Amino acid sequence: MSAVVRLSYRKYIISIQNTQSTARAHGNIRSHFNRTSYNALAQVSITRRTMSSSVSRATNTAGKQNTLYGEIRPSALVDLPTLSKAVSEELGSAYEVRIVAKCEHLHPTGSVKERAASYLITTSERSGKLQPGGTLVQGTGGNTGISMAMIAASKGYKCYITIPENISTDKIGMLKMLGAEVESCPCVPFGDERHYMERAKKYAAETPGAVLPDQFENLANSAAHFDTTGPEIWSQLGGGKGGVNAQLDGFVCAAGTGGTIAGVSRYLKMQCVMNSYEKHNPHQKSVATYLIDPTGSGLKCFVEDGVFASSGSCFIDGIGISRETANFKTASVDGAFRGNDTEAVEMAHFLLRNEGLFVGPSAALNCVGAVKLVRRLAKQWPTTKGASTVHEGAEAKIPITVCTILCDSGERYRATTFNSEWLEEKGLTPTFEGRDISFVKQE
Known part of the structure; x- marks a missing residue:
C-alpha cells in the first residue's frame, strides 16, 4: 500500500474509531461504517490534494500543465x-x-459529481484497468455521467452511459452533445437485468477495454x-x-x-x-x-x-x-x-x-x-x-x-x-x- 493510500486509509480508521467512541459515550450518532468498508478502502489509490480555503484556478508551475481537470478546485x-x-x-x-x-x-x-468522477477515473487509471483509448462505463442519474463524459473527452476515452428513462431531457441532450453513447433503461427494481446499473455491468463485461468504476460501490x-x-x-x-x-x-x-x-x-x-x-x-x-x-x-x-x-x-x-x-x-x-x-x-x-x-x-x-x-x-x-x-x-x-x-x-x-x-x-x-x-x- 502506498504512503498516500495509507494516509487516507488511516484517517478513515481514526474517524471510525473516534466516532464509534463518541456514539458509545453519547448515544446520538448512528454510524453505518463497518470493517468490510474500510478494508475495501485500502484498495483506493488516491493522491491527496493540497486544498485552499478560497476558490482559485490552478496556476502553472515549471513543467506542469494547467489543465481544466488536472485537480479538484475548492468551491465557494x-x-x-x-x-x-x-x-x-x-x-x-x-x-x-x-x-x-x-x-x-x-x-x-x-456539479458536485466532478469530485467523485475525478477520483473514480484516477483510481481506474492507476489500477491499470483503464488504458489509453479505453471506454468509461457508468450507470447514473445524469450528473456523474456528464462529469465523466467531460473528463473522458479531455483524456481521449470513450464514454458509455446508462440512465433511467425518467431522467431530465436536458441531461440526456448534454450527454449526447459531449459525445457519450447513452442507453435509456426502464425504471425497474434494482437487480432486474433491465435496470440501468445491470445494463452498465453487462456492457462493461462484454466490451473489450471497457471499465465500470461503479460510483455506488467504489x-x-x-x-x-x-x-x-x-x-x-x-x-x-x-x-x-x-x-x-x-x-x-x-x-x-x-x-x-x-x-x-x-x-x-x-x-x-x-x-x-x-x-x-x-x-x-x-x-x-x-x-x-x-x-x-x-x-x-x-x-x-x-x-x-x-x-x-x-x-x-x-x-x-x-x-x-x-x-x-x-x-x-x-x-x-x-x-x-x-x-x-x-x-x-x-x-x-x-x-x-x-x-x-x-x-x-x-x-x-x-x-x-x-x-x-x-x-x-x-x-x-x-x-x-x-x-x-x-x-x-x-x-x-x-x-x-x-x-x-x-x-x-x-x-x-x-x-x-x-x-x-x-x-x-x-x-x-x-x-x-x-x-x-x-x-x-x-x-
Whole structure:
C-alpha cells in the first residue's frame, strides 16, 4: 500500500474509531461504517490534494500543465442571507440563523459529481484497468455521467452511459452533445437485468477495454469528499489545521450513491473529536449531520429504524435509493428528514427569486433540509442563560450555522423544474411568493 493510500486509509480508521467512541459515550450518532468498508478502502489509490480555503484556478508551475481537470478546485462557500433571515424570523428573537452552501454547481463539469468522477477515473487509471483509448462505463442519474463524459473527452476515452428513462431531457441532450453513447433503461427494481446499473455491468463485461468504476460501490466516491469537500467546509467556516470549528453546528444533504454525505459526515465527525469540539459548543457534542431523503426513498427509514421502507415517488434525478451502498455504509449520520417534490420546487424558485441562485431540485431539497435542521437544533437547544450568544445584552441571540450542498445548476432542469407547462402538468406550479418559507413542512 502506498504512503498516500495509507494516509487516507488511516484517517478513515481514526474517524471510525473516534466516532464509534463518541456514539458509545453519547448515544446520538448512528454510524453505518463497518470493517468490510474500510478494508475495501485500502484498495483506493488516491493522491491527496493540497486544498485552499478560497476558490482559485490552478496556476502553472515549471513543467506542469494547467489543465481544466488536472485537480479538484475548492468551491465557494456562500451565505444564503434571505433564507437565513426567513428562518430566523420564524423562530423568533432567540436565534441568529446562518445557512451556508457549497457552490458545487460552479465546478467546470457543472456539479458536485466532478469530485467523485475525478477520483473514480484516477483510481481506474492507476489500477491499470483503464488504458489509453479505453471506454468509461457508468450507470447514473445524469450528473456523474456528464462529469465523466467531460473528463473522458479531455483524456481521449470513450464514454458509455446508462440512465433511467425518467431522467431530465436536458441531461440526456448534454450527454449526447459531449459525445457519450447513452442507453435509456426502464425504471425497474434494482437487480432486474433491465435496470440501468445491470445494463452498465453487462456492457462493461462484454466490451473489450471497457471499465465500470461503479460510483455506488467504489469507495473512491466517498474518499473524494473526505479528502476535499469536508476539509473545505471545515476550513472555510473557520476551522483548518489545529483549529476548532465551533461556528458549524450542522450539515445536511440528500444521498443517491451516498458518497457526499459519507465523506463529509465522516470528516466533520473526525475533526470534532480531534479538536474537542464539545468544549467549544455548549449545545452538542459534535457537528450534527443529517440526511434529507425524498419521497419514495427508503434511506430515512433505514437511518431511523434499520429497515428500508418507502412509499410514493419523486421526480428529482440522482437522489433517493432503497438499498445500502458501500459508500453509504461509511456515513455517520445523526438523523434524517423527509422532503417532497413540492418543497423542492418551491425552494428552487425561492432561491432564484430571493438569492439569485439558479440551481436544480436536488440542491433545492438540500436547502429544505437545512431549514428543517435549523428548526430541529432550535428545539433541542436551551434558550436559558449561559448559552453561547452572538452578542451580549438585551439583544443577545443564540447562533445556529448549518451548511449544505448546491449540487448542480438549474440549466439542467429547464424542461422540468423551470418549465411552467411541465410544472402545471405535474401539479407542481409554485404558489408561494416573497420570503414565505411555510412550504417547508414542520417535522
